[in-house]
Amino acid sequence: MDSMKGIVRTAAVATVSMAALLAAGAAQAGSFAIRSGQSAEGLGMAYAGAAAGGIGMGAMAWNPATITMFPGRNSQWNFTYLNANASYDPTSPTRLGSPVGPLNPIQNGSGNIGGDGAFIPASYSAWQLTDRFWIGMTTGAPFGLRSKADNQVYAGQVYGRSANLRTINVSPTIGYKVNDWLSVGAAFQVQYLSTSLKNATGATLPGAIGPAAPNQVLKGDTIDFGFRVGATLTPREGTTIGIAYRSSIHQTLEGTISDPRRRQPDQGQPEPAGLGGLRRVAGHQRPVAGPSRRRVDQLEPLPPHPDRQPDQRPADLEPELRL
Template sequence: MCIRFVVLTVALALATAGLAQGAGFALIEQSVTGLGNAFAGSTASAQDATTIFYNPAGMTLLPGQQVIAGLHYVAPSAKFQKTEARNALGLDISGGNGGDGGESGLVPNLFHSVNPGGRLAFGLGITAPFGLTTEYPFDWVGRYHAVKSDLKTININPSLAFKVTDRLSLGAGVSAQYIDVQLTSMVDFGLAAFQQSGGNPALLPLVSNHDADVYADLNADDWGAGYNLGLLYEISDQTRIGLAYRSRILHTLKGDAGFTLVNQAFLAGAGLDGAALARFSPQGISGKVELPASASLGFFSQLTPAWAVMADVMWTDWSSFDELLIQFDGTLAATPSLTTENWDDNWRYAIGASFTPGETWILRLGLAYDETPIPDAFRTPRIPGEDRFWTAIGGGYRLNENVRFDLAYVHLFVRDSKVMRAAAGEDLSRGSLFGSYDNAVDILSGQLTCSF
């Protein structure tokens, strides 16, 4: 059973590993046991090999070897309601509200820890710490801002832990991280043609006309490197605190841009298909994405043989995400694509409790509050997140001495978010977009743990 589940998880990690519903586009969902407690105390609990991600120092508390494979089904909802959408000429942009921009998918993770019984332990984690998937119809009202946004990461994280004293353990790891990004949108070629003609009234019917749009499809990827550190201190045999840090990882993206005329015959009728094909020719792209550092402080206490409580506070350095700039190396070299982000650092707070009525079962509960890093003035349809309140429940069943299965379910109550993009500056060609999102997220997860 363990081998089959591990193989399935690895295959899914290579195939999916995207779609985020942490604050921003971080994925904190790297443990099903932790999810049941809303990840409260994740840096201090060290209850299984998933501690490799949250605090590698915790591996000193795990005897023998463990292999863990987990799958998280994330079902976000992001329904937009327009209040205004106008182009640079002040004319209304056609199109619907875009339906539900949230895209459901799987987030896998895999861990292996080894503790030979001395002071040294080591392990390997394969995770997807960042991801994003939103998608709208080609003809929706915000199509010049975004159609599809798909960011996937795979993080390979070998780690070591050392028990310095009977109470203090230290851990460290390095990360090799792969990122793959796809960003698509429509280009208002009718508006560009009208402006370049000096305002030829014959071209006015083409402005913000979907038949005159050009579909832009940008794809890029990269490998980057980082590190993580951890400290675990046992105040007593029942109580401990943990501190962990993950570094920034800079990705220098390179890839290709492809373009498609939505209705070439329509543009040909206006005598503009040749100009559109010449300007929007396939070409290379480049850009930089700096994924943020984070730090966590956690607390865990086994109050009685049956009851444990835990808490956690986490900081993420989202202020490093200040802009998304895509450079072109062909016909569009003089007009790079810029989206100013100006995100803020954010904080996450969590509390939880676990109840173990016997040797077979464990029940978990948790609550968390997750601040958004996105200022209202800089929110885009690509990432329409807001503050989130987590309610979590989970449980585990030990099949035998070596095999345990865990389940968890979380609902995220997400505040309605606002989009306030004016048709000026970098959004002059995209047009204005004002409205609000009705957001929510559900997560259902399963995990198999094999000890030997």
């Protein structure tokens, strides 16, 4: 997006449908991170070259140094509608052992667990104070959405009947243009997280798992902090290279839980690192690319099961390349 002096306001609306959502009762990194809601322009470009500023002002959510690419005063507003649909159908149910013999398993499918669709807002603003110094702000909802099984008595009800996770991230941002080929930036993240998770209690007596199985519910919220840092390099006109890092935000929920067997959850957010490239050729044609990697081994399932060991967490996600 070409920068313009004065105030530029862009309202972009995008609609996207996902094939999978938050697995009921467990907050896993690949299922509750809402990348598609960060920028309508970036969504259309598959976020390729985001760290190098290839997706317009939305790149500030990836690399704060890209704020120096927008002279004057600029702002951008994005609204993405996200609607998800998914279902689980057991194919090989496992019998549950008990002192009186094996119990017949529940073989019901979940029906749709997509929950309700949601509008996801994101905004970016930048203000150039001097020829080298910028300040700005980003807001968004990087994690969240809702999942609820149509059939509350399905085979996986002990893992989750419904899950609702919301975040609001506000990040004051600064950028400094060191010289014509190097810019650096940093952002301070303030993130609010709230959740409500419901699942059936485990079996303590034969036949206890069934339509009458009581719910155990976790509700809580928290405000915690993190940071983003980044740099952009322009070795030649039309070529930009960006590198960025966003810290994990360690979120400890405070609230209520209906089952005293469970412990207070500590939820660390993924630590993404990204590298982007942008090359302007033939006027406005811009091939862009960006590899990235997220460190998610610090994530624990929500709600935490008392019999699950701390080392039973998701492994690192494989690196990905967006073109």
